[in-house]
Amino acid sequence: MPTMRERFIAVTSDLLDSDPNVALILADIGVAQFRETGVVDRHPGRVVNMGIREQLLIGFAAGMAKESFRPIVHSYAPFLIERPWEQIKLDFAHQGVSGILVSIGATYDEADWGRTHQAPEDVPLIATLPDWRIHIPGHPDEVEAQLRAAASDDSNVYIRLSTDTNENAYLTGGPGFSTIKTGSGDAPTVIVVGPMLDVVTRATADLNVTVLYANTIRPFDSETLHSVLQSPEVILVEPYLEGTSTAEVSLALQATPHRILSLGTSRRENRHYGTGAEHFAAHGLDEAGIRSSVTEFLAQRVVV
Amino acid sequence: MTNANSLNGVSPETGLDYEDLPRLMTLMTGDEKHSFSATSTLDVLWVLYSRVLKIDPGNPENPARDRFLLSKGHGPMAYYAVLAARGFIPVDTLPTFAQYDSILGKHPDGQLVPGVEIGSGSLGHGLPIATGVANGLRARGSGSKVFCLVGDAESGEGSGFEAIAMAGRLKLSNLTAIVIDNKSDSNGWPGGISSRFAVEGWSTADVDGRDQGAIYEALVTPHSDRPHVVVTSVEPDA
Missing domain, CATH: 3.40.50.920 (Rossmann fold)
Known part of the structure; x- marks a missing residue:
């Protein structure tokens, strides 16, 4: 079974190939994997690597959204959510635009890298903001359903990938227990x-x-x-x-x-x-x- | 879409011109703390809105418009005065400044004010967004240009430096930053502000922020393969 992240990379690459409004904004993390799928070369204007600049990662994505792109933004949870927290708060919904944030490194997925890469606080942070849809998938199939649903609407969406998975998927791309x-x-x-x-x-x-x-x-x-x-x-x-x-x-x-x-x-x-x-x-x-x-x-x- | 370059300093929408702006600004009271900050931007804003920007006050969302992002959201009275002079907002809106139901706050809100691209006030947000907007427009094949006004003290924000570096790497030739230098940064800029941009591959111009002719020439200087910054110096604490 592919990991959640492998499914995310495959589905995002497919979305980039099939929808000219989808953009992918990275901060070094994931660049190598997306090079392998070819989207970095096929869509240079829509797949942009900021380098290690996570505040810009969010602001830049919001700017792309202002020009009607649907940005997918990806990095480790502490650097995607915690470090650019004010950018998430002000640069998306406050400006009337939206995006899809997709993290790896959930909670203790990267425990051996120490506190800097342990991120149990990301969900409560995002949850303070109004109208964000927060997905905590438990299976790669759920990641695909949630990501495809998110790409087709204009909500602010956070998808939190993990290396921990359940045996079975419960397929719903949207809200509901x-x-x-x-x-x-x-x-x-x-x-x-x-x-x-x-x-x-x-x-x-x-x-x-x-x-x-x-x-x-x-x-x-x-x-x-x-x-x-x-x-x-x-x-x-x-x-x-x-x-x-x-x-x-x-x-x-x-x-x-x-x-x-x-x-x-x-x-x-x-x-x-x-x-x-x-x-x-x-x-x-x-x-x-x-x-x-x-x-x-x-x-x-x-x-x- | 009007070409602002043909206005010759008088707004066709209202008949108001630069000489009317101080009077319009006096209609907005309650933020005297930022009066200096507001006046520091006055000449640049007027040159932009009267001679440089391709804008359409009757259709502020026109996709073919140039984008102007006021990152330096402090002291927006000059900005509101210029928007009123160009007909984006009624002049009689100005006295409502900072009131509960007003669209005009002490920091501008892009969701409330016609013609305002972003809400700002927290420093260091505008240039990163402008960089994404410029990249998005280029990806769309648009000929629209992006202008972003920041302050010299605001330029201490790391997020701004991230954007300066990336805009240079991406060679965003449709992006122009304007820095208002009223010497308000607490620690100064040894070597000059424009050197920070130059080292990242921007073309640069340093002008007198009260010389509207020089501001205009600097803003329309061709920069076909890189972003451009215009640093405008005004009197300290202005």
């Missing part, structure tokens, strides 16, 4: 985001829970959450900073008594290298840690 498992009676609801699905499924396999899968976390699918809700307990599992979507759950359930367990990476700096799996375990996001947190939370259930 998928129901993976329906519990019985007063089953709590688990909302699991992107590449966390398989580990959460294993961790809760023998528990009576309803599992919703979200590969699009903004807009937040309040309607589906309401439709499956059987008990006050909601467990949110996100592969980035803990609590990122807690307010969305609270807003969705503001008229419904509820309790929330929000799992994600903690705010403490885990000053280690190693693997992503080791870092996720350190934050209690491995199978054992998730199961422990969920069972402890459910042991405190209250009758409303």
